[in-house]
Amino acid sequence: MNVAEHCQHDRAPALTVAERREWLAQLEQDPKAVAKDLPDLTRFMLATGVRIGEALALYWEDVDLDAGTVAIRYNVVRIKGAGLKRKLPKTESGVRTLPLPSWAVEMLRNRFAVAKAEHRAGANPVFPDTLGGLRDPSNTRRALREARGSEGFAWVTSHVFRKTAGTVLDEAKRSAREIADQLGHAKPSMTQDVYMGRGTVSPENAAALEDIL
Template identity: 65%
Template sequence: MPRPPLPIGTHGKIRVYQSGSMWRALTKFRDFDGVTRSVERVGKTKAAAQRQLKQALTERTATVAEVVAPSTRFREVAEQWFRSVQAAAAQGTRSPTTVDVYRSQLDRHVLPALGELRIQEVTVPRVDSFLSALRSQSGTSTAKTSRTVVSGVLGLAVRHGAIPNNPVRETARIEEGHKSAPRALTAAERTRFLDQLESDETASGRDIPDLVRFMLATGVRIGEALAVCWPEVDCEAGLVSVNFTVVRVKGKGLVRKSTKSSSGERTLPLPSWAVEMLRRRESKRGDREEPVFPDSLGGLRDPSNTRRDLRKARGTEEFTWVTSHVFRKTAATILDEAGLSARVVADQLGHSRPSLTQDVYLGRKAVTEDAATALETVFDSESE
């Protein structure tokens, strides 16, 4: 019975012979193309010949390092997969923040638990046990993100033929548990909340009242609101273009990047009270190209810092539950109560699926004027 071939990218036993005044070290190496070839190096001593051969084998192995075999360590495959995520971000098909999140999950959770296992050892029971323990220790959200990372790594292994299927698919679902119903500000609460913000000198000095008005008028995310610059605002037509969001990228700082999807790129009509607010701000602006809601130096504003300013301004009693996303849900609820279809509301929010809007936000492109008309009632306490 013939001897089985060497695995791709591996070598056989190293043999060393003396040849005259020199020493020869040689072995067999199976290359990426499946052909087994002899590799030989010489040295003045036996040890020198072995060192030269091992160095040559290391260099040769590097040429097939991207090959994933059943015996490849999970850590090596993970790094290969992560490089593909980085490449996708460089091409604009992945968000830079996704790169940072995946790197964090790999370093903090996934690699410490699975990194030294061989790919063939990363079985359904092992992955299931890891995710279950992670959920108990760090919460559902962290477990779900780590599940996505592990699935991506093992998916790469499947494509290389190292394993027949992705074990993550057979693990138990990570359930969210009971979710409270979406909560939106009522008309009376909206008025009281804005009054509270206006009376707070720090909040007013940091543009929080106008920012909240803008988010209520449009239903945009806080990063999208902070990314809007004056060239994207047309007060004469009463329109604002929402094409970007502000994110912080490691090593680069704050940047404007395209919205989550093509559905996120939209032109929104504005209610008249929002146009008046923007006209007032426009008359005081500095650089025509600067953001509508800039930082103290006229540049991009950090969404995280802005959320912190909002938390401080909302007080500790009636409005402790209010976050920046509540304004988005409030706008969606107003549109729903006005009888607009789920499709129209989804287009206003930049969702590709109306079901997401209905499931999460209710308690494309150019959007119908009915949306702006409905949002005229944001501060109308008699509309309840």
């Protein structure tokens, strides 16, 4: 990513409440988007603020439905000659346990019931590809671009969901440190520069994200 692209990436606006609802409604009405599992993936990213590679690296063994948390420990990357793999994040701050809003827990609970019935629970992706394996982040970004539909959403990327979560937390008066922990940033200054918008994150973050939709 060059400097110009980086600056544009950082300045991408967050989705408003009306836009979040309209975006999800648009996805739900698009058979291709539904077939590519984009509605629930969008919901999960809005609920957590995780990177798209982190969302796609999530396995059912990383989900605690009783506690209402997910352990973010890996990122999906494509390795030349080896295909898609789960890799540890570059910094310790990328490993974190995130509390979930109640609606996200319910969404995952419904998905788990299906996964269990299809014998895809345990060490299997929560958001798999059509064959049940790891999903390619690049292909998923492409699917999101194709799902934009109207020109009004031409600016929406997976990063926008992450920025939206950070912005909602900021508006809820969560501290820069708490938002940085949620997003997996080592330094709160990075969070303040880009989004305003370690370990186990404050449960109050989930409460702040409860009404994001």
